[in-house]
Structures are given as C-alpha cells and as structure tokens.
Amino acid sequence: MTQSYVIIGDGIAGSSAAETLREGAPDADITVITDEGEALYNRILIKEFAKGKLPEMPISIHEPEWYEDRDIDLRLNTLVTNIDPDGHRLQTHEDEVIEYDKLLVATGGTPTQLPVENSDADGIHHFWTFQDARSIREHADEAETGIVVGAGLLGIDLAAICGAQDVEAHYLMRGDCWWRYALSTEGAEILHDAMREQGVEPVFQSGVDHFETDDDGHVTAAIDPNGDRYEGDFVGIAIGLNFNTEILQGTGVERDGGILVDEYMQTNVDDIYAAGDITRYHDTILGERAQNGSWDSAKAQGTIAATNMLDPESEAFRFVSSYSITHFDFPFLSFGHPTIGDDECERKYSDTEWRRLAFKDGKLVGGVLIGDLSPQSAYKKLMREERVVADQKDVLLEKSVDLDELAPAQEQ
Secondary structure: OOOEEEEEOOOHHHHHHHHHHHHHOOOOEEEEEOOOOOOOEOOOOHHHHHOOOOOOHHHEOOOHHHHHHOOEEEEOOOOEEEEEOOOOEEEEOOOOEEEOOEEEEOOOEEEOOOOOEOOOOEOEEEOOOHHHHHHHHHHHHHOOEEEEEOOOOOHHHHHHHHHHOOOEEEEEOOOOOOOOOOOOHHHHHHHHHHHHHOOEEEEOOOOOOEEEEOOOOEEEEEEOOOOOEEEOOEEEEOOOEEEOOHHHOOOOOOEOOOEEEOOOOEOOOOOEEEOOOOEEEEEOOOOEEEOOOOHHHHHHHHHHHHHHHHOOOOOOOOOOOEEEEOOOOOOEEEEEOOOOOOEEEEEEEEOOEEEEEEEEOOEEEEEEEEOOOOOHHHHHHHHHHOOEOHHHHHHHOOOOOOHHHOOOHHHO
16 A cells, blocks of 8 residues: 655755655655745755855755656645644645645744844844845845844854845844854854954844834834944844744644654654754754754754654664854854753864864763864764763864874773
8 A cells, every 4th residue: 555655844854854755665655745935945055145145046956846756746835734643634724635644744943033122123034934035135235234133053144144245234142252152252252253354243242122113114223231222224133943833733742842753753643753953852872852953964854754754763863963154264163062061172273263162971062163174073973972082172172183092982
C-alpha cells in the first residue's frame, strides 16, 4: 500500500525532508504545504539581496518545476487550520482534507513584535521572509536615517543592510555589547568598530520605549527608556521568533518554547515529527534539550526526520551547527551552543582576530571565531567526541590548534 507523507513548511528543513523521502520512497505520495507564495529560497542570501548586492534570481533554490519533476505535490499559499492525529488527516483554510501516514511539522517562526507604542507604524520592518527582504531593500534605498533594534544574529543583518544602503543608523542594544550572551565586550568591540565604519552607531544600555510617527503614520524616531531620541525613517526590528505551533493545539503534541522532539525528530504523538528551528530536540552531544535556528542545522534535521519517517529510529540527530556572518572585512563564525556553559576562555590575537570557547562540565559546547576560522574543524571534532578539555585552555587557544598536543582523554 502506498505511503503518504505530508510536510507542513517549505523552508530548508521541510524541503530537505521532501527530497530525502522521495529518494527513499520512490512511489510514495508526498505533499508539501506552505503558507508562503513562493517555493524554497535561500534565507542566507536574502540579506545580500536586501543590501542591494544580489538580484532576485540567485536567491531561489527550488522553482515549482523542481517539485513537479520529483512528483511532489507543492501547495503554495495554503494554511493548515487543523490536525487530527487520531484520524491521520489535516484540514486547510479552504476546508480541504489531506490524509497522511506520517506528518512532519517544519513551520518555523514569525518575528516577535516589539510591545511598544507605534511598533506597527509604516517604515518599521521585520526580517524573515523573501518578501520582507524586498520591502526592506526598497525602503532602505530611499531612507536617510535608520534605527535597528535587537542585538543578535538577525539584528546585525539589519545593521549591515543600513550600512550597505548608506542609511545613517543607530543600533539600539539593551546590554553593554552586541550578542552579549556569546561575546565579551572585548570581542564585540571588533564588531562595533566595523559597524561604525559602515555608518551604524551602536548605542548600549538602550532599547525602545516608544516610536514617534508623522501625520501619515510613518515612523520618524525612537525614544529609548533613558529618554534619548533617535531619528529614523527606516526601522528594523529583530528581537526573536514566535514559533508557529498554533496548528498543534488539541493534538497532544508536547510544546515548551517550541515542539519537543527526541533525537529522531519524533514528537510524543505517533507519526508526527518536527524539524528546524521550531524544535527543542534531544541533543545527543549535550545530553539535554537544545534549540538551534541555523540553516545547516535545519537542513540536517529535515534529512534526519525523513530518514526516521521512512525507517523509525534508524538514525539519531547528532550535529554541530555553525553560523557565519560575512558583512565585514573579516569573517565571523559561531559554532555549537556558544551562549551556554559554566566556564569559558577567550583570547585576542589582533585588532580583527579574537576567539572565545564555552565549556560545560569540562566539555567544549560552543564558541565564536572572529578573523580566523581555521580552528573550527578541530573544535567541532572535540565537541562530537565529548572530550573533557576545559583544563587545557592554553592548548585550545593557540593560534594554530593541534589536537595532538592535547593530553589523551584517559590521562586527564
């Protein structure tokens, strides 16, 4: 009997799952449902598009023909309104009923709204979809002054867009440095200086109390909690995601800051799986639940989820993710889980070269590399091996990391 697989979400997690399912089940019925109006595109490259550096064409990864050639039923502009796990079926906004044998939820998130006055004014942007990127590019090209809110990996994209589009901007941050949970002020200052060179001024211990607008409802300025006023006719906000789990209400699927899944991407409900940044998965390296929104992690999760949909509990998700930033004259990369841990070490090698490593229970769990990315393979290997190495920080912080110089695990 022909198996039917349904995937909700056509991001990299959903798409990689669809591809894996088709390779493993040539005769299966595969349906991909997305509420977006276009097929899979590169979320990494849309920031370059918004900066005015790329045309639209290289951004798309899969045209509709890609799905047709693989006999995958792609449903664009389709919203799932109800899931019935007992009946193994779901319902769309057009009251269509679609049955499934196995279901994958890869719906991602929606940008969190800033809960302040006038946060919905014209000229205020959130950056997540390709359509967001189009609006941002068009507006930034016309704007003269800007404001960026959100001191994380998505916020710095908005800051870089302002810099590339010659928008003189202030970057309002709540703490004393950018991405303060992963960087010290010394490491972050390398990024701060690079922002300033592009015309974006970091403002610390700040934020937004409310926005001001003109008579037409267009944003004109932000007032921070200190009472300071920053003019801006372009505003970019990136303060996190609200995960799209509403469709799972009433299904019994466990949720807590995301969809809870095991190392096989299975939920607690039979035949329902999840993948991508929406998941809180069992990390077999950490030995606890983790969450990761990077592109490479989402792609790997989608592949693993599909593998286990085809052959239950056949392959566990065991992966060290990484996230890179290419906005400046030096490279930047984070790996693993750099914001957690009970111990850390760091070193500055030059004005644009710095490194920080995070440890938990003596094991390397993540880090940040600025300027020189060459040690990343060695660090990821140590993470996968789960070696206790926190007592050998000097070796790990050598300019050139040689794992052979580490004491053997049994001698530690």
